[in-house]
Amino acid sequence: MKQETKCLHSGYEPQNGEPRQLPIYQSTTWKYATSDEMGKLFDLEASGYFYTRLQNPTNDTVAAKIADLEGGVAAMLTSSGQAANFFALFNICETGSHIVASSAIYGGTYNLLGTTMKKMGIEVTFVDQTLTEEELAKAFKPNTRAVFGETITNPTVSVLDIEKFARLAHSHGVPLVVDNTFATPINCQPIKWGADIVTHSTTKYMDGHAVAVGGAIVDSGNFDWMAHAEKYPGLTTPDESYHGIVYAEKFGKLGYITKATSQLMRDLGSIQSPQNAFYLMNGLESLHVRVERHCSNALAIAKFLKENDKVAWVCYPNLEGDEYYELAKKYLPNGSCGVLAFGIKGGREKSIEFMDSLKLCTIATHVADAKTCLLHPASHTHRQMTEEQLIEAGVAPDLIRLSVGIENVDDLIDDLKQAFEKI
Ligand SMILES: *Cc1c(COP(=O)(O)O)cnc(C)c1O
Secondary structure (H helix, E strand, C coil): CCHHHHHHHCCCCCCCCCCCCCCCCCCCECCCCCHHHHHHHHCCCCCCCCECCCCCHHHHHHHHHHHHHHCCCEEEEECCHHHHHHHHHHCCCCCCCEEEEECCCCHHHHHHHHHHHHHCCCEEEEECCCCCHHHHHCCCCCCEEEEEEECECCCCCCECCHHHHHHHHHHCCCCEEEECCCCHHHHCCHHHHCCCEEEEECCCCCCCCCCCCCEEEEECCCCCCHHHCCCCHHHHCCEHHHCCECHHHHCHHHHHHHHHHHHHHHHHCCCCCHHHHHHHHHHHHCHHHHHHHHHHHHHHHHHHHHHCCCEEEEECCCCCCCCCHHHHHHHCCCCCCCEEEEEECCHHHHHHHHHHHCCCCEECCCCCCCCCEEECCCCCCCCCCCHHHHHHCCCCCCCEEEECCCCCHHHHHHHHHHHHHCC
16 A cells, blocks of 8 residues: 555454444453453463553554554554653663764753653763764764654754664664654655654644644664664563563564563553544544645745745755755655744844734644644743753744644735734
8 A cells, every 4th residue: 555545544444344433442441251361461471452551452553554654563652752752762771871862853852861861861962963974973882772863853844864874873783763753654754764763743743633642653673682682681681570571582573662562651651542542543544635735835835935035044845955955855755844944034023023923823832733833942842941052953043933734825825924014
């Protein structure tokens, strides 16, 4: 099946007389006839459902669709994108580990790595993702366990050179984890370019309608944990809490996701509710149609802004002349996303004045949603950062993040025009 068809048919194949739409298994628990049957589930000796904190059929069906769309072997849903990135990394890192991450990543992930995971004794080195391989190699340490980046960064819409980062990670014997939230598997499948693990905030385009916070982790099954066994004891040595199971041995290519569900979810509990997974399933069905419209609208608006003499600068990877145009041509030939960043002449004050004059485009702490919205990262999402950190993350103080929706583009441009006239 092609991606468009997978959006509709992958994951859930109802049999004769079964519901056409995925049922919501709104149940915390499952019933078994004998205690022996249930015991086998707890020992991971048999597969089956017993408690929704670990697994739920609605969630698993949606995860299977996402795995198929990304070209992975297994996937799991999490309660949020934050939980997805935390679980994806914590599944292979522990106290004393080190991570190399792009400094241009989403502010929430920057805080997760730089503040909270640091408190757990996991150290991070943030790197400028545009540096050469030789320069980037200097960031690696003997205790490096993962490399992390975003296909398209939020909010600066920089494109990650996935092949470059995959080569770097693999030459240091560690996996590349890519957050593919903005590109979605419709526009880019990072696994095809060498990424080992892909994460998502499904809150964004996948859900697409701003109704449910969620996340997903997809494993390519390609990273050979046993070949680097000394680095990943969690996957390659016995888990005493499961009678000495060695995940990478017992479950092979499914070991990474099995550990994350049966150990991390068991202990940390950040499940997506089955109800939210159902909303996500509906969002995924139209993902390919929406993403196309988001991209064509965003490109038209990027061109409009570029021509406007009140605009200081515009970043949109598919705009000719953009710093990331060549990388976008390679990794995102059909379009990147609906998000673009721009600055207004007159800086911070004029930007705020402009935003407050908009009528159709709304100010919202959201992005990648059917309705056009925008925010000013320096005063919203990134407000905890110092000026220095803002500059390191490439977030100019005048940066406006515009998330272009799927409205008629002429209506959106009219709204932008009237707001420009007021400043
Ligand atoms: C929003 C976002 C996240 C965090 O996701 P939540 O669902 O809000 O927890 C992570 N990464 C990227 C790229 C995002 O845009």
